[in-house]
């Protein structure tokens with residue numbers, strides 16, 4: 598039954614039954630559209646950590662602050678919920694806009710959508726990071742991926758899989774320290790992208806964005822943040838604290854990484870998801 602027909606039925610029938618008919622018809626239409634469309638196959642995978650009081654932020658930042666409103670039934674009979682939150686731009690799964698480390702870089706609201714959507718490729722360095730918790734991904738690691746897949750890192754969202762997402766719930770294991778405050782920064786220890794590899798990507802390849810499953814694209818001991826400087830200087834967005842990369846194949850997935858559109862922002866909370874093809878595709 599088509600929506601138009603159901604609307605006619607609504608004109609004749611009484612409330613609940615007609616509404617039920619409309620819902621059924623809409624569901625049928627949506628199902629039909631999906632069957633014909635490019636999204637009918639595969640499944641979505643969420644690459645985002647939830648935001649709550651456990652969410653990991655940089656040691657110098659306050660965590661995610663959630664203030665519950667007066668949620669519940671109203672005197673008029675309907676249920677109503679509305680809360681408030683406050684958050685640093687850089688914490689949890691989030692975007693680093695190029696402005697984060699470049700005075701001329703794009704702010705969060707100015708990043709072209711082409712840099713936030715596209716095919717994702719995963720460079721797996723879990724073996725190297727298991728041996729060295731402060732490992733830095735090298736240009737050779739990236740070239741090895743290109744050789745293995747017989748393609749260059751062009752027009753892709755590059756995701757670095759260090760294995761750190763599995764440590765997410767354990768702040769000490771994830772950051773190298775569970776202390777907070779300025780003194781904790783020197784104790785950070787987790788993998789990242791080497792400044793040399795970041796420079797190589799900007800100068801010799803054309804990627805849309807880069808993401809990593811650690812707290813920063815520069816490894817924990819970094820003091821001058823050379824990977825941030827190179828990538829932001831090249832107007833490339835960075836995604837940090839990305840979740841569930843273990844479940845992504847090394848190529849062929851479509852990623853949607855949409856940050857909160859903060860005007861003038863240097864970054865912001867990010868919802869990043871991936872479309873996985875069917876096994877038979």
Ligand SMILES: [Zn+2]
Pocket residue numbers: 687688691692693837864
């Ligand atoms: Zn950041």
